[in-house]
Amino acid sequence: MKSSLLKVYESTQKRELPKHELEFGRTFTDHMFVMDFSESEGWHDAKIVPYEPLSIDPAAMVFHYGQSVFEGLKAYLSPQGEPLLFRPEKNIARLNKSNERLCIPAIDEEFLLDALKELIQIDQNWIPSANGTSLYIRPFIISTEPFLGVALSTQYKLIIILSPVGAYYKEGINPVKIAVENEYVRAVRGGTGEAKTGGNYASSLKAQEQAANGGYAQVLWLDGVEKKYIEEVGSMNVFFKIKDEVVTPELNGSILNGVTRDSVIQLLEYWGVNVIERKVTIEEIYEEYKKGNIDEVFGSGTATVISPVGQLDWNNYQMVFNNGETGNLVQKVYETLTGIQYGRLEDPFNWIEQVNVRRRVNKVG
Amino acid sequence: MKSSLLKVYESTQKRELPKHELEFGRTFTDHMFVMDFSESEGWHDAKIVPYEPLSIDPAAMVFHYGQSVFEGLKAYLSPQGEPLLFRPEKNIARLNKSNERLCIPAIDEEFLLDALKELIQIDQNWIPSANGTSLYIRPFIISTEPFLGVALSTQYKLIIILSPVGAYYKEGINPVKIAVENEYVRAVRGGTGEAKTGGNYASSLKAQEQAANGGYAQVLWLDGVEKKYIEEVGSMNVFFKIKDEVVTPELNGSILNGVTRDSVIQLLEYWGVNVIERKVTIEEIYEEYKKGNIDEVFGSGTATVISPVGQLDWNNYQMVFNNGETGNLVQKVYETLTGIQYGRLEDPFNWIEQVNVRRRVNKVG
Incomplete structure (x- = not known):
């Protein structure tokens, strides 16, 4: 799947950026990424659309037989205001590992990483900048075929939603x-x-x-x-x-x-x-x-x-x-990892990935 | 919860009854039952509505953390054309057992059985009459709170959908x-x-x-x-x-x-x-x-x-x-159980429950 196949439908109504303290996983950004799977077309119809409720048949298999997988990763704002990802290819590879166990068709990892970057660029102003805050990224796949037989679904939806999250620890890490x-x-x-x-x-x-x-x-x-x-x-x-x-x-x-x-x-x-x-x-x-x-x-x-x-x-x-x-080693691991994640410390492992690397394509509507 | 609280919104567009051979779990009737749970109101807003897609937030917890339960039972048409249920109270009790394990708030079993009967009465003409056919009943509960924390959802939906199903065995039971x-x-x-x-x-x-x-x-x-x-x-x-x-x-x-x-x-x-x-x-x-x-x-x-x-x-x-x-005992168990279920044989166990026992209430729209 080529990234040029990604269509973008920008939201005409922008939500207000949250001013209150951010609770984990309760606030969502203006857009989401959606891609469908069918037996005849494979993964297709990849698009970025306004964040909105899904319309799903009550017989959709995910509600009954739980065939679903997800991932969780974060985008961080560097001191220069650039969004950074931390080892996103590991999460996407693991998504495919989970897919294998749950009999969900594999996704094109490179394409999905590109799509994810595209989505983050579009909602870039949602990445919070206060100390310890970040943009939580939730890719997930659900089985959507309306069928009550216990069997592999022949239809799926892959969705990525984004949620700005506050600092987990308000006053340093806490045992x-x-x-x-x-x-x-x-x-x-x-x-x-x-x-x-x-x-x-x-x-x-x-x-x-x-x-x-x-x-x-x-x-x-x-x-x-x-x-x-x-x-x-x-x-x-x-x-x-x-x-x-x-x-x-x-x-x-x-x-x-x-x-x-x-x-x-x-x-x-x-x-x-x-x-x-x-x-x-x-x-x-x-x-x-x-x-x-x-x-x-x-x-x-x-x-x-x-x-x-x-x-x-x-x-x-x-x-x-x-x-x-909190012990010394724990403290040092925490500070070093978060330091690398936020681009404040050197990254000897090449873990950090830039988000703003190319211009987006196929802007529709 | 009183059954008088059940509201009925009848579908204005009736679907066509299936003429083709019925495959398990692919065809659904005109109506479904829906009831919501919130922390402040408990289980509330019970209603029978036209069968239609659900509108659900992509962050709804069921898509991510699988907090869901379901049941499966059937309605059978007696030789007199009366719909019968087979031990439905057992399924509803088990739904609450499943709820307990999954930390989902318990439902009022008597109310749910009444609501189920109401729903079947409304879609009674969907119960197929050919030998071995029946109306499959699928109650299920999903967690709907839009929240990405791993925690108990504070919002749920209980839904019942109905699916006319063909005979599992076309030519007698088959090993x-x-x-x-x-x-x-x-x-x-x-x-x-x-x-x-x-x-x-x-x-x-x-x-x-x-x-x-x-x-x-x-x-x-x-x-x-x-x-x-x-x-x-x-x-x-x-x-x-x-x-x-x-x-x-x-x-x-x-x-x-x-x-x-x-x-x-x-x-x-x-x-x-x-x-x-x-x-x-x-x-x-x-x-x-x-x-x-x-x-x-x-x-x-x-x-x-x-x-x-x-x-x-x-x-x-x-x-x-x-x-x-197929052995003799298996054959005899099968014929006796299905005989009781379809009201063709005597029911010494009081397993069969009539559906048409009272008139429905609060017809809206």
Whole structure:
């Protein structure tokens, strides 16, 4: 699919830019990208249109059988006012990985990245500039065939919406309290854990609700088979600093292959820190904790970038890391990653991608 | 919620009743039921409206985090031309069980049953009358709040759509060929297997696709933990006649609590057949098969009612039951259940519920 096939229908009514403090994921920009799939035409009719409600048949398969995938990434404003993307090709490649698991037809990654840049350029004035703010980007694909048979849909919609978001941490990063989840399971070997698909998140809500009622920010998920191996924290990957090494659960098919996770690993290795990806049991963490060997624990994900874990509760045990305060390594990882993302620090990894690289085409209406 | 609160907006343009052979789940009637949930009003604004596309914000949570549930049941036309429902209160109760797991606010079961009957009365002429045909009923709930945070939605829509469906079996029931699934997993203990939610079906598509490519109608799912206990067949519960007993996997939290499953158990017990609900391993089935102890295997579900399994392939073993033909017991269960459903046979269980029991109220427009 050539990017010259992208049509742009600009909105005639511009919404007002938000003046209030931005809450995550509640405000949306003037435009969205939409592309359709049919068996006869493949992915086609790519266009940028005004942000508006979708008109979807109540029998559309996504409402019934959940065949859907999504991604999440951000655009950041550089000190020079240029929009920047952070490793967007990784998110788009992962979208296709998720597509494969959910039997959704693959998309042309290069085309989608071009379309995404086009969309961001059009709504560029929606990228907030205050410290720690950004433009959250949500590409997603839904199955739209109106059919109640349990089968692969033959029709899909790929949509990208944009949401200006405030700083996750108002006064610097803040450690959270986490509970180990013993009853519910997020995903299992042979399931869809590695894919970014709605069902994984739907199944996590109950545990998350109970944790919130107990005063916890998130749950720590154990594996679905033996309930002893650590998988993720809430919707983040998790890292443990054990003595001088950093340990993180290895990718096993049910853990999300996080872009921030990969970036943290590369960054730590660049600094000469030994990072080990392997199986980690909750029991091992408790044993090392008792020996005083763990002083920093943190989650990584697109929304928070880095989230220190101040306390981890497992059955009747309470583990408090670094007196519940943000550790030095966590702080340094956070500042370096966000520094690169906002174009304030050098980018030795070539992670940053410019948005304004070419002029847009086929402007209609 | 009083049923007098149900408003009816009748369609001014009636669609043409289908003349072609009915395919499952592709044709829909003139009307649908819609009810909304908000935190301030609870479930409210219940109405029957013309069948039409939904207008939904692209940020609606169902598209992203899959918080949704559904049910499936049927209305049958009696020899006297009266529409009948089969144990509808079981489906509505299960909808609330699914709601609980997915953190969706409970619905008033009595009200929903009344609303469902109202809807069927209005579209009564859509219930097909040919042998084996019926009106498939699909209630479903989707999370509609436009918000990208991973959290419980505060807004939902409950919708019921109706689809006239043809006879599943054109020339009597027909045994199918099934493969045991060794790689993929449908659900796991602590997951959402017992709930009728989209994610369970989305995660089953990949295995189903591979099975279809191999010439199989469905897969037989093993448990997600040890991959040795039998759970379901495709989207049906499964029964094995072992010598003079009938064995079916016990409900364990990851197996769907099928209404047809429960009806089969009651029916068999009524006939004096010993039905045992317990754990069943695939290895045990193979051992009993080798001894010649298994001559009938079948699935149960709303769509097919009863589906005989003629062949079951597990790794390199092929098990052929009753020479691949429909067994006597399966045939008798099928004929009795459908006989009761269509009002042709006596109903000693009080399973059948009349639809036309009261006049409708609040006709608007």
